[in-house]
Amino acid sequence: MYEIVRKEKLAPGIKLFEIKAPWVARKAAPGQFIILRVDETGERIPLTIADFNRDKGTVTIVAQEVGYTTKQLGRLEPGDAVLDFTGPLGQPSELPDSGTVTCIGGGVGIAPVYPQVKALREKGVYVITIVGARSAEYLIFTGELEELSNEFYIATDDGSRGCKGFVTGVLQELLEADRSIDHVIAIGPVIMMKAVTAITRPRNISTTVSLNSLMVDGTGMCGACRVTIDGETKFACINGPEFDAFKVDFDEQLRRLSFYRDPEAKAMAKAECRIRNAKGAE
Amino acid sequence: MPRKNRQDMPLLDPEERVLHFGEVALGYDEEKALAEAERCLNCKTPLCMQGCPVNVDIPEFIAAIKEGNYDEAASILRRKNNLPAICGRVCPQENQCEKFCVLANKGEPVAIGALERFVGDYHLARGEKPDRTGERKDQRVAVVGSGPAGLTCAADLARMGYQVTVFEAFHKPGGVLMYGIPEFRLPKKIVEGEIEYVKSLGVEIRLNTVVGKTVTVDELLEEHGYDAVFISTGAGLPYFLNIPGENLNGVYSANEFLTRVNLMKAYKFPEHATPIMVGDKVAVVGGGNVAMDAARTARRLGAQKVYIIYRRSREEMPARKEEIARAEEEGVDFRLLANPVAIHGTEEGWVKEIELVKMELGEPDESGRRRPKPVPGSNFTLEVDTIIIAIGQGPNPLIPRSTNELQVTERGHIVVEDEKGRTSKKAVFAGGDVVTGAATVIEAMGAGKRAAQAIDEFLKAYF
Numbered sequence: 220m221y222e223i224v225r226k227e228k229l230a231p232g233i234k235l236f237e238i239k240a241p242w243v244a245r246k247a248a249p250g251q252f253i254i255l256r257v258d259e260t261g262e263r264i265p266l267t268i269a270d271f272n273r274d275k276g277t278v279t280i281v282a283q284e285v286g287y288t289t290k291q292l293g294r295l296e297p298g299d300a301v302l303d304f305t306g307p308l309g310q311p312s313e314l315p316d317s318g319t320v321t322c323i324g325g326g327v328g329i330a331p332v333y334p335q336v337k338a339l340r341e342k343g344v345y346v347i348t349i350v351g352a353r354s355a356e357y358l359i360f361t362g363e364l365e366e367l368s369n370e371f372y373i374a375t376d377d378g379s380r381g382c383k384g385f386v387t388g389v390l391q392e393l394l395e396a397d398r399s400i401d402h403v404i405a406i407g408p409v410i411m412m413k414a415v416t417a418i419t420r421p422r423n424i425s426t427t428v429s430l431n432s433l434m435v436d437g438t439g440m441c442g443a444c445r446v447t448i449d450g451e452t453k454f455a456c457i458n459g460p461e462f463d464a465f466k467v468d469f470d471e472q473l474r475r476l477s478f479y480r481d482p483e484a485k486a487m488a489k490a491e492c493r494i495r496n497a498k499g500a501e
Numbered sequence: 502m503p504r505k506n507r508q509d510m511p512l513l514d515p516e517e518r519v520l521h522f523g524e525v526a527l528g529y530d531e532e533k534a535l536a537e538a539e540r541c542l543n544c545k546t547p548l549c550m551q552g553c554p555v556n557v558d559i560p561e562f563i564a565a566i567k568e569g570n571y572d573e574a575a576s577i578l579r580r581k582n583n584l585p586a587i588c589g590r591v592c593p594q595e596n597q598c599e600k601f602c603v604l605a606n607k608g609e610p611v612a613i614g615a616l617e618r619f620v621g622d623y624h625l626a627r628g629e630k631p632d633r634t635g636e637r638k639d640q641r642v643a644v645v646g647s648g649p650a651g652l653t654c655a656a657d658l659a660r661m662g663y664q665v666t667v668f669e670a671f672h673k674p675g676g677v678l679m680y681g682i683p684e685f686r687l688p689k690k691i692v693e694g695e696i697e698y699v700k701s702l703g704v705e706i707r708l709n710t711v712v713g714k715t716v717t718v719d720e721l722l723e724e725h726g727y728d729a730v731f732i733s734t735g736a737g738l739p740y741f742l743n744i745p746g747e748n749l750n751g752v753y754s755a756n757e758f759l760t761r762v763n764l765m766k767a768y769k770f771p772e773h774a775t776p777i778m779v780g781d782k783v784a785v786v787g788g789g790n791v792a793m794d795a796a797r798t799a800r801r802l803g804a805q806k807v808y809i810i811y812r813r814s815r816e817e818m819p820a821r822k823e824e825i826a827r828a829e830e831e832g833v834d835f836r837l838l839a840n841p842v843a844i845h846g847t848e849e850g851w852v853k854e855i856e857l858v859k860m861e862l863g864e865p866d867e868s869g870r871r872r873p874k875p876v877p878g879s880n881f882t883l884e885v886d887t888i889i890i891a892i893g894q895g896p897n898p899l900i901p902r903s904t905n906e907l908q909v910t911e912r913g914h915i916v917v918e919d920e921k922g923r924t925s926k927k928a929v930f931a932g933g934d935v936v937t938g939a940a941t942v943i944e945a946m947g948a949g950k951r952a953a954q955a956i957d958e959f960l961k962a963y964f
């Protein structure tokens with residue numbers, strides 16, 4: 220059992236959990252992820268490591284409630300525990316040592332950008348951070364990121380905070396203003412990462428993206444996480460999750476993520492009543 | 502007096518069994534077990550034992566059955582085999598112990614496996630625990646992977662008094678026994694029972710620990726105070742065909758398919774949260790036990806039509822005859838001498854059909870089996886919505902990548918110096934599928950046993 224020591228509600232449907240997992244904390248690095256299972260009948264779900272504290276032996280994750288398991292997790296409180304917690308999995312990010320790096324986070328993807336910005340700043344890299352969300356209330360980690368980054372920009376779809384529009388708009392403006400950017404890291408919805416790549420590719424600005432494929436084991440034994448990189452099949456869990464964006468087949472990714480949409484919807488319908496029943500029993 | 506015929510194994514009716522995941526082979530009752538035990542000649546030179554990689558004292562345990570002393574039979578079995586209820590079910594006995602039985606000449610060897618299962622189940626039901634009065638040694642051994650090789654090595658070392666920790670990547674121990682072999686052939690309750698027995702010998706199992714990620718082999722030796730390591734991580738990396746369309750939705754590796762169903766219990770979705778999608782028409786590619794398991798699982802998940810696609814002919818199929826027969830009884834349609842060349846999908850990216858080419862058999866290859874070659878211009882298609890690739894697995898690269906001085910072959914198998922499992926790295930031993938490639942439960946157990954001996958010798962010499 221892995222105890223939850225801290226929980227914070229960051230935005231509607233987005234929650235942070237600091238979890239006691241000393242073995243994972245000892246080895247964790249930016250870019251890596253964990254797989255957890257809430258209880259005995261639970262599904263294994265991957266979540267990116269948003270922070271870690273080796274002294275305390277804790278790992279922080281940020282989960283957006285999109286379906287059964289993330290909602291199940293969302294109901295847990297400090298003092299509760301998750302049954303299984305495995306990691307750190309995947310390759311650590313390969314971060315540049317110098318130059319100017321633009322880190323782009325969209326939605327819950329802002330959380331995994333945070334340890335990267337932190338690590339880059341520790342190396343003395345100049346970091347321009349751009350974060351985006353549907354509206355102001357869905358933004359997370361803005362205080363921390365603003366403080367860490369050399370420059371910090373916000374975009375919201377509805378203009379409720381920062382620029383109105385998408386993170387790509389901000390990136391485009393920076394580039395049109397002839398700002399020199401050596402590398403871009405983009406983490407967020409596949410659509411966002413694809414759009415960022417559409418901007419950086421013609422300018423030949425090397426770009427890293429993090430692929431959230433479907434996963435089961437996270438150790439290379441099932442192949443559920445297959446992604447096509449430069450025409451070759453790779454397993455996101457052991458070769459990734461971060462890849463050179465210019466080589467990624469984003470359209471295939473989008474298709475593969477829809478694999479379980481129908482059964483998941485069915486599970487939610489059933490779960491909603493289970494959740495309600497559980498509430499009623501309290 | 503004429504010898505009695507071999508007692509047959511009672512089976513569930515095929516029509517009933519495709520409706521659920523209950524065990525197909527029902528096992529002997531006491532009467533059948535006694536009748537079958539009577540058939541054993543208690544040979545002075547028991548040839549059967551040559552066929553058993555862990556050297557079970559076959560005539561001896563069968564003699565105890567004859568006397569009705571099942572506890573004694575169990576302790577004789579457990580002397581050599583820590584997992585009898587499992588081996589009795591899944592050993593390919595026709596190629597092992599039973600093949601060498603003197604009665605095999607007449608085509609009816611003693612049903613050693615069925616008797617072993619009978620005793621194993623009896624003992625599990627009794628829930629008896631071993632006595633642990635032996636001396637405790639100070640040395641610590643880390644076993645990586647909790648499949649049959651790791652469990653056997655751990656159990657034997659614990660019996661010798663060593664302090665053993667098994668590190669397992671998954672949230673449940675058992676390896677292929679837990680995530681691969683389906684419930685209807687090997688109930689998970691049985692596996693859990695056998696693992697409880699191993700734990701009761703004093704073995705500690707640490708789950709959710711991916712060696713190579715959470716901790717490395719080097720760290721286990723240098724920082725965590727282990728004196729030796731046994732690597733038994735199996736052959737879990739699935740091979741794909743590398744044909745167009747293989748990443749369409751609806752294409753699974755057998756590993757993913759079986760793991761979702763067995764380990765994650767997707768057949769109980771949504772009570773268990775992991776989903777599985779199986780359409781009406783399923784093609785399973787491959788001709789081994791894994792392919793049979795996937796095909797039979799697909800039937801139970803409601804697929805109306807299940808094909809097995811295999812590029813050679815029936816004679817070359819590596820699956821057990823028995824498994825092929827069971828699959829056939831359950832309505833699986835075998836399309837032999839056919840090889841996939843492409844998978845075609847719908848516009849939304851879902852599997853629509855599989856394109857195959859007919860094959861013919863040419864000259865024998867290194868394995869002695871006739872090499873299949875495509876017949877030009879013979880392409881045809883089958884309409885399917887789910888495809889399961891079961892063409893084999895290789896070893897996982899996580900440990901070789903993260904361990905200094907550990908030699909592996911070109912295909913990633915760990916190189917061992919001798920049958921005792923010594924690797925190129927001091928204090929590190931390996932055995933099971935990670936060394937041999939996909940093999941059998943009992944061979945993995947044999948490797949685990951021999952490595953336990955070697956580790957004991959190493960620790961005695963070194964400390």
Ligand SMILES: Cc1cc2nc3c(=O)[nH]c(=O)nc-3n(C[C@H](O)[C@H](O)[C@H](O)COP(=O)(O)OP(=O)(O)OC[C@H]3O[C@@H](n4cnc5c(N)ncnc54)[C@H](O)[C@@H]3O)c2cc1C
Nearest residue numbers: 264265266267281282283285286287288289431432460483
């Ligand atoms: C390496 C990796 C890191 C991740 N990091 C984070 C993270 O830090 N925070 C976070 O909130 N989520 C993260 N995810 C996504 C997270 O794993 C999924 O949201 C989660 O598995 C959904 O489970 P569920 O049961 O709640 O929803 P489900 O009921 O399984 O799914 C609900 C909906 O979400 C879609 N979905 C399912 N899995 C994914 C996925 N992997 N990516 C995108 N959509 C999916 C489904 O198709 C469905 O439409 C990560 C995924 C990967 C592979």
Ligand SMILES: Cc1cc2nc3c(=O)[nH]c(=O)nc-3n(C[C@H](O)[C@H](O)[C@H](O)COP(=O)(O)OP(=O)(O)OC[C@H]3O[C@@H](n4cnc5c(N)ncnc54)[C@H](O)[C@@H]3O)c2cc1C
Nearest residue numbers: 646648649650670676677681712735933934940941942945
């Ligand atoms: C579907 C299927 C059906 C089969 N049917 C039969 C049968 O009927 N009869 C028979 O005799 N054989 C059968 N086999 C073969 C048999 O199961 C294997 O040969 C045997 O399980 C190999 O044992 P092992 O201990 O070497 O490895 P495995 O059983 O593969 O166990 C390896 C364990 O190591 C863990 N692991 C891997 N990497 C790491 C890591 N880095 N850190 C920590 N843990 C790790 C894995 O999670 C796993 O639990 C079948 C195999 C499959 C896949």
Ligand code: SF4
Nearest residue numbers: 553557588592597598
């Ligand atoms: S362990 Fe397997 S091979 Fe050995 S005697 Fe038992 S059934 Fe036969």
Ligand code: SF4
Nearest residue numbers: 541542544549602603
């Ligand atoms: S060879 Fe056959 S008959 Fe002889 S002891 Fe072994 S099982 Fe019994």
Ligand code: FES
Nearest residue numbers: 437439441442456
């Ligand atoms: S998640 Fe199973 S291989 Fe990547």
